[in-house]
Amino acid sequence: MGLAGVGIAVALGYSILMAIDAAGAYYLTIPEAQARAAAMQGRTVRIQGVVQSGSIEWEMTRLALSFAIHDESDPSSSLQVRYQGTRPDGLEDGRTVIVEGRLSPDGRAVEASTLMVQCPSRYEVDVSKL
Secondary structure (H helix, E strand, O other): HHHHHHHHHHHHHHHHHHHHHOOOOOEEEEEHHHHHHHOOOEEEEEEEEEEOOOOOOEEOOEEEEEEEEOOOOOOOOOEEEEEEOOOOOOOOOOOEEEEEEOOOOOOOOEEEEEEEOOOOOOOOHHHHHH
């Protein structure tokens, strides 16, 4: 392989690494997002949290969805989520979600453009049914 071939291989490898990094599932925790709220203005962020019990409000006629999420390790850290669009399957209390959107200046709410709901493991046992 000549020098040109090596250059092409290096460029291709770099492109693949950058694509993997960009498509990675990086997200902020709620405390991280709130601490960086001022710096995040105007930027799209991904935040992970757990859907707070009893907080889901769905207006089907307007396709308006709102709910609160809390941090998995610190339930006192919470964030209000507002989303316009179809309600994702599997969105329910206690489910882990990743919210992508714009954070409010005070860090207390996010206008979501994308919602990703974590699927429950098919190998977890529902003890309430035992």
